[in-house]
Amino acid sequence: MKITYLSAFGAALASMIWTPAAAEPVIWGFQAEQLEYRFLEGEDALVWDFDALAGSDELRFVWRSEGEVGESSGDFEELENQLRLQMPISTFFDAVVGIQASMPNGVPDRYNAVVGVKGLAPQWFEIDADLYVSDHPYFSFEAEYEALLTNRLILTPSIEMTLPLKDDAARDQGAWGPTFEIGARVSYDLIDRAVSPYVGVNYERSFGKTSNMLRTAGEDKDAFSVVVGTRIMF
């Protein structure tokens, strides 16, 4: 199963790279929506969420990485890497296919195939909706909005929902028990849009079966943090 995804992805990637040079320059870039220090009740954490991309208007190859490292333990609370292919399907939306590897410390690794959409919804909401397919499938939805307080001072509220579609007991994920993460960050474009430091708050809470499983495991069902970090784009 895993191998199939990988080889399919590899083939797609290869076909992209071996395409004769297009007239237009290759587009590449790096975009970290989050690169932050979270002040938590327990152990503080370093968190990142970035996309590194290369490709053309028609096809982009994206490495997406999300992680959370405990400040004192150095443990990966979360470590997720994805290789995604992104291609336009409408004026404002791209289709996404890819593979994901989730390998935090202390729990079994998970590998998923990813299918989803990414784009800009009416009223400027940036949307990521992905279905992760494996023996432990789940659905994730992210929305983000940039409210311009001034042309450089930007308030970014965000919401992220993770919805397990089956139980994953080893990871305390209960079917149909969603975990929500909401945040609000105020950033200032310090150097162009390349470096935009921010402060904000982040709140995470699980519901339903997931919440019950966490309680049984002696874990918190929610976590509040004050965050300090920077957005990076180049």
Next chain:
Amino acid sequence: MKSIPLIRAALFATVLGAASAASAVAGTYNITVDKIRFDTGEFKKTGVAYNKSQTPTVLRVKEGEQVTINVTNNLRESTSIHWHGLILPFRQDGVPGISFNGIAPGQTFTYRFPIKQAGTYWFHSHSGFQEPDGAYGAIVIEPKGGEKVRADRDYVVQLTDKHPHSGNRIFRNLKMSADYYNRSQRTLEDLVRDSRADGFKQALQNRAMWGRMRMMPTDIEDVQGFVPLMNGKSTRQNWTGLFKPGEKVRLRLINSAAMAYFDVRIPGLKMTVIQADGNDVQPVTVDELRISVAETYDVIVQPREAKAYAIIAESMGRTAMVRGSLSPQQGWAGLVPRMRPKPLLTMADMGGMMDGMDMSGMDHSAMTMSSQGTSMPEGMDHSQMDMSGDMEDMDHSQMDMSSDMKGMDHSKMDMSGGKQEMDHSKMDMSGGMAGMNHSARDSKIGEFYAPGSGLIPSAANGGKFLSYNDLKAARPLYRDRPATRTIEVRLTGNMERYIWSINGVKMEDADPIRLKYGERVRFKFVNETMMSHPMHLHGMWSILDTGKGKWDPIKHTVSIAPGTTVYTETEVDATGQWAFHCHLSYHAEAGMFRKVIVEGGPA
């Protein structure tokens, strides 16, 4: 020379040609292409320049001259020079991949061509983003028998929009985020201000309407943050042209910017426009003019006082300005006025997008038509409004039309002209929606902005602002005859992805446009985007249809405003292959570009 000249002109030319052949001059010019450090006074930046100078090189030649131009490439990358507006053999046109292979690093390429015209032109690199990086200069061609308009002083005034980022970086940033350089977006502060003016609900509804379309009314200049330069000098560096009071001064305005249109004025002076894009026009006196990217205008001014006059070039989006001076002596500087408020696009500028876009989500409930200040005929009926495209689900039900407007009959509305029975520009449709024009495709010849457009300029002193309509050819180059066919050129794009195209197809995916030598083609430009596009056809003239027949002005670059349809005609009199593109550097690179092949004719 020209395929269809006036008979009398042909005879005249023959006689003159024979005379000039005997006295034909030949000149040799050398241009080096160098990497230099630019200093705008605001920032320093490595870029590309000709002859190692931040001050643009001016190539002065004579009509009838046979020129030899040696271009030496001192860069580490390939380069090229395109002679913008010159009529010459296509191999000399300097577009890599179309006219020739470019000039490799370390090599010298020799251009050889006869000068068959007179006037103000310019030259620039057609390779990568070397032109935005600084590779441009001016061409001044003295007509046979000397200048027709006497002037005591003659200055090139060449404008650019120097950016602290390199062209490559700008393009990549735009592809990453199309609004990367837009620092004029509407903010919370604007919302508060609009709420005070129009009420919170209306301000919010206006935001919602733009948000639904994911369009920005501030999308006028997609690359901001530049320092405009006049002859290589910023406001602080103050380019100065000297005069003695009472002298006539000829200014050869050239817009060599990568992206910025400029509104040019000289407070205290009238400008008499005598030439546009190298071709003489019947003189027209104005207070201010808008110069699109790649256009040229020659103006005559007559400063009478012994003081410094400011030459002001304000970018169309009012994000930057440069001041140069006309002064009786060096060291004096004209006053720098405060920049005028930033314009906003309106629904009129969206006109062209209505057809192409799926507008099903559009809710017109945000439109609140009030009767104040309008002069609408009674008996309006929306039933016959032709809104083509997917406009289903439009909700007109909440349109608040006050009672005295019941039964209005829109069938009598001429939506195309907008100035016949109804003056849309005075309709208060709230929140910058004045003058919605749903049928941009039918806009009349001579309307160079959509009625109600936010881009319609007005002179700073309330006086006369030059319009394309004011331009009349002084001497038509061609017999006026009907075009053999019409080629539709829809200017299209996806702002969010920063993809620009023609007829929905990018350059790399497009077939060339094929023309036949000897035909006269009519180009129908339909701007379906929200941005202005200065369209430039290489090698042949574009006769701009302003409805004046043989007096229509002859141009090399024609700006097509958002939501408008503009026609040009071209006598296909130059064989070979040519470039045809939007002259905004990043739009051209993103795909708003075509190769044109002229089949037949002399080899």
